[in-house]
Amino acid sequence: MSFPNIQAQYEAEFENIQKNLNGKSDSSFNKIRRSAFEKYKSLGLPSVKNEDWKYSNLKGLEKISVSFPKASNFDSSIFKSLPLSDLEGISLCFVNGIFQTELSHIEESSKIKVMSLDQALEQNPEIIEKYYGKSLDLEKESVSALNVALASTGSVIIIPDNSTLDQAVIIKNISDVNSGDISNNIHNLIVIGKNAEVKVVEIFQTVGEHAAISNLVTEIFVDEDARADYYKIQDENDKSYHLGTTQVIQAAKSYFYAATVTINGGFVRNNLNLVLDGEHIESHMFGLYIPNGKQHIDNHTLVDHRKPNCESNELYKGVLMDSSNGVFNGKIFVREDAQKTNAYQNCRNVITSDNASMNSKPQLEIWADDVKCSHGTTTGKLNDEAIFYMQSRGIPKPEAIRLQLVAFAEDVVSQIKIEKLRDMLDVLIENKLT
Amino acid sequence: MLKISNLQARVESKEILRGINLEIKPGEVHAIMGPNGSGKSTLASVLAGREDYEVTGGTVEFNGKDLLELAPEERAAEGIFLAFQYPVEIPGVTTINFLKTAINQIRKYHEKDPLDAAQFLKLMKDKAKSVKIDDQLLRRSLNEGFSGGEKKRNEIFQMAMLEPSLGILDETDSGLDIDALKIVADGVNQLRSKDRSFIVVTHYQRLLDYIVPDFVHVLYKGKIVKSGTKELALELEEKGYDWIKAEADALEASMV
Numbered sequence: 277m278s279f280p281n282i283q284a285q286y287e288a289e290f291e292n293i294q295k296n297l298n299g300k301s302d303s304s305f306n307k308i309r310r311s312a313f314e315k316y317k318s319l320g321l322p323s324v325k326n327e328d329w330k331y332s333n334l335k336g337l338e339k340i341s342v343s344f345p346k347a348s349n350f351d352s353s354i355f356k357s358l359p360l361s362d363l364e365g366i367s368l369c370f371v372n373g374i375f376q377t378e379l380s381h382i383e384e385s386s387k388i389k390v391m392s393l394d395q396a397l398e399q400n401p402e403i404i405e406k407y408y409g410k411s412l413d414l415e416k417e418s419v420s421a422l423n424v425a426l427a428s429t430g431s432v433i434i435i436p437d438n439s440t441l442d443q444a445v446i447i448k449n450i451s452d453v454n455s456g457d458i459s460n461n462i463h464n465l466i467v468i469g470k471n472a473e474v475k476v477v478e479i480f481q482t483v484g485e486h487a488a489i490s491n492l493v494t495e496i497f498v499d500e501d502a503r504a505d506y507y508k509i510q511d512e513n514d515k516s517y518h519l520g521t522t523q524v525i526q527a528a529k530s531y532f533y534a535a536t537v538t539i540n541g542g543f544v545r546n547n548l549n550l551v552l553d554g555e556h557i558e559s560h561m562f563g564l565y566i567p568n569g570k571q572h573i574d575n576h577t578l579v580d581h582r583k584p585n586c587e588s589n590e591l592y593k594g595v596l597m598d599s600s601n602g603v604f605n606g607k608i609f610v611r612e613d614a615q616k617t618n619a620y621q622n623c624r625n626v627i628t629s630d631n632a633s634m635n636s637k638p639q640l641e642i643w644a645d646d647v648k649c650s651h652g653t654t655t656g657k658l659n660d661e662a663i664f665y666m667q668s669r670g671i672p673k674p675e676a677i678r679l680q681l682v683a684f685a686e687d688v689v690s691q692i693k694i695e696k697l698r699d700m701l702d703v704l705i706e707n708k709l710t
Numbered sequence: 711m712l713k714i715s716n717l718q719a720r721v722e723s724k725e726i727l728r729g730i731n732l733e734i735k736p737g738e739v740h741a742i743m744g745p746n747g748s749g750k751s752t753l754a755s756v757l758a759g760r761e762d763y764e765v766t767g768g769t770v771e772f773n774g775k776d777l778l779e780l781a782p783e784e785r786a787a788e789g790i791f792l793a794f795q796y797p798v799e800i801p802g803v804t805t806i807n808f809l810k811t812a813i814n815q816i817r818k819y820h821e822k823d824p825l826d827a828a829q830f831l832k833l834m835k836d837k838a839k840s841v842k843i844d845d846q847l848l849r850r851s852l853n854e855g856f857s858g859g860e861k862k863r864n865e866i867f868q869m870a871m872l873e874p875s876l877g878i879l880d881e882t883d884s885g886l887d888i889d890a891l892k893i894v895a896d897g898v899n900q901l902r903s904k905d906r907s908f909i910v911v912t913h914y915q916r917l918l919d920y921i922v923p924d925f926v927h928v929l930y931k932g933k934i935v936k937s938g939t940k941e942l943a944l945e946l947e948e949k950g951y952d953w954i955k956a957e958a959d960a961l962e963a964s965m966v
Contacts, residue, residue, distance in 0.1 A: 670786035683802025
């Protein structure tokens, strides 16, 4: 076992959950949990020997003593002053996995059904039965298996057929690590009905200086003709670990549009997996990461083209400062059936320090013969001539560098279709790139 | 205004400027001509503060200040403007945004309040009109996808906005057809005044038909080997550089 200390803590927590089931140990939900935990145990947490984790070493987790949050009271005023807290929409706010009524805003509406994972288990177990963990490949993904086994919190969002939601749906996960390390296992389900439309924003933040380990799984089911925007925003402290998988299943003629923006995080692994399981699907993926210090940001994306006549498009950009690391792995898989596929991928990085590094790997696996695919990846420094040009007009060097980096990042931020979110991100990015 | 004394500079181990002496008074236009590789562009770059060059000797005094002690942005704030031979493309930064930052940084240097959006826009409109540059061009990313003529016109527009006391044009005529050349020269002529001086670096006499210099200097092997008035440029046009090279080489040989 590669990580005995942290794995022992997870095992103890699983036993604890089992003890407190109060006669529900035979429920179908608990069976899913048990089976997932067995899969996790047989795989263990991935080490760098696993090709998918080659550049992202989880060994730092060994030093963390986690506590699994229990219900408690928080002084909500500190959370109100966090960046992005003014973003308007239907919002669900969780602090250490515990739902915060006062910080949330839920409206009764026929256009949307919003529940916590616990509520869904009580009120709509059939939804859990139908969707929970169903999009995941737990035989291979031990981190996701661990999530399915331990998930204690999450949101369930249902958008019925034909409903168009004008407001954004915001799921905010705050880790309060003022008094110690915290581990959260968050599992969100987003089910978007036929011809429905929604914009979802996931926000991850920390308060305090201790470590937060967040294991996130978000499963998104996009039915025929549905349109979904999904924005994942991360601004967590330097000790935090974020292990996230967003798994998206798209049906025919659906549209999915993702932007993943990592402002801060100690160790971040984002998996974004899209399954294009129908014809005439359109998918877009944008990403921005701007690590400094010793931050480590890893984005793995997978687009699985299963059927003909679909299009996917991907742009990830990174600014790597100080001694930070970036990883990008973009896989495009075009199956034999998926003729007339258009798939584009681009990853561009700027390194501003000799101690920063970027590992970028496109992976194309194409089994169909009538497709258009392209990929490109670049990593380089800012152009000295451009910096001198700006200086020669009176702009000091640090400002010249900042202007160029902000412009570089803007390519991704400008793709976000919620104006207020865009403006807020611009401020956070400009502050960080100073 | 500008006094260059025995200026020497090199790039890596190669000596490029080998003792330049030049004095420019307010309102004067000096043309620097010379064969390829004579050090013309190096002189322009060293004055603007490009890091690739190492100054190994001599002094440059600009309005009473030691120019060589100043960072490039400080030189700009003190009133030096270099119009680039190859203006740089900067994706994602519009000319407007770029110039607004530049002007306000220069104002900050002089401890003045920044221009507000309305003041800036008015200034920009006036100057764009005076150098005949299209507003639309200024809303695009700086120089990105611009034609050669558009890039050079944008340089002159920037110069009009920043109102330097010394404009240095580094082979501004290169790559321009005669119509574009006339527009650029027109822009420069409009900016001529009794307080503003220019150094016009060029290989060909052609530009000097439109920007008429007060003095012409010929640079060869890193030194000014001949100075004169605008008639010298015409003589060079007619006879080429060979006779000057021969004179200079003979002089150098006699001194060894």
